[in-house]
Amino acid sequence: MRQTAETYRKIRNTFRFLLGNLFDFHYETDRVKYEQMAEVDQYLINDLNVLVEKVLNAYENYAFDEVNRLIVTYMTNDLSAFYLDFTKDVLYIETTDNPARRSIQTVFYENLKALACLLTPIIPHTTEEVYSYVLDRSQKSIYLLDMPKITKYANSSELLQKYGDFLKLRDDVLKALELARNEKIIGKSFSSKVVIYPTEKAKKLLNSINDDVAKIFIVSEFVISNDPIEGSETESGIIQVTAREGKVCSRCWKVVDHLSDDELCERCDKIIKSLEEK
Known part of the structure; x- marks a missing residue:
């Protein structure tokens, strides 16, 4: 029972993190095309496609325990321990419409939608709640969405x-x-x-x-x-x-050689000045 509770907590917390970083993301206007994404973002999209293919095959074989294992392993290792960890720097530090930030948000959105759909047969109430917080929903309910489709890219x-x-x-x-x-x-x-x-x-x-x-x-x-x-x-x-x-930037916490008078690194100083000009 305790292991099941921990697994569910991992799933729910991952959804919360993804949703929390999509608060200002509108898919139709803010998404970044695959060809324009950073290489590591493209990798995550392809990694997600591998997961989708495996999960759909597991569903075809009624291997529901395998579905759960595949998704939780992906959320734990590929997302939480890797991609979600290092992308915080870009998400929290860069300006709202920074291309790198929007690219990451596009990856987040694709993961959120695919994972929610894949988990709907298992935890329908949770995924319905998750979908209710998604901006620009195409359907009233997640139950009306199709399972995610597998997309193969030339560099997959x-x-x-x-x-x-x-x-x-x-x-x-x-x-x-x-x-x-x-x-x-x-x-x-x-x-x-x-x-x-x-x-x-x-x-x-x-x-x-x-x-x-x-x-x-x-x-x-x-x-x-x-x-x-x-x-x-x-x-x-x-x-x-x-x-x-060196010296620690008071905004991004990176250690650099020089800081501005406001104790900001060169990167953060430029970002703050660009925000002040708006």
């Missing part, structure tokens, strides 16, 4: 393979961060600087990521070293974690 296989490997590298970085935290070298991960002397495979992978890797790792600085370093030996290479020297 490539992205799934690439980010599957990247998540393994990320696990190595997270272990090094946890070790540094246990040794009192750092507090929060955002206060850290991570340097990696990667294997050839890891170096090629990191150089192919079309995004800010430091943002995804939730650290203030990430450096790829061409020279051997001291640190934790992992399958991805040698990883060194130190406290990032």
Whole structure:
């Protein structure tokens, strides 16, 4: 019973987080097309499609326990522990209509709608409540919506393979961060600087990521070293974690070299000034 309660709490909290960050998102006017999304956002869309395909197959075989397992695992590992974690920086810090923020919100909306529909046969009252808070609803009730359809994109296989490997590298970085935290070298991960002397495979992978890797790792600085370093030996290479020297931005909490007179980093200073001009 306790495990069932925890599973339901995980599902409900995930829906609450998604809804909470869609309060100003109107799908028809604010959505970002797949081709214009950041690469990691495209990965999540494809990852969601993999889940949808597996869940629909499980429903066809009346494997309802498998449906529950697949969805909870996805919500826990792919969303909560990965995507929802690092995207908070963009969602909370950037301006309302920032393209990166709208791209993330589009991913959130697609996940919310698909997951709610997939779970409706199992927890109908909860998903109906979730749907009642969605802006621009196309139907009066979630019971009138069709199950989500699977969409295949030209780069689906490539992205799934690439980010599957990247998540393994990320696990190595997270272990090094946890070790540094246990040794009192750092507090929060955002206060850290991570340097990696990667294997050839890891170096090629990191150089192919079309995004800010430091943002995804939730650290203030990430450096790829061409020279051997001291640190934790992992399958991805040698990883060194130190406290990032500098000053803490009072808005985004990133450690940087210089702050404005208002104790803001360059990024936050520009955002605040743009808001004041409106």
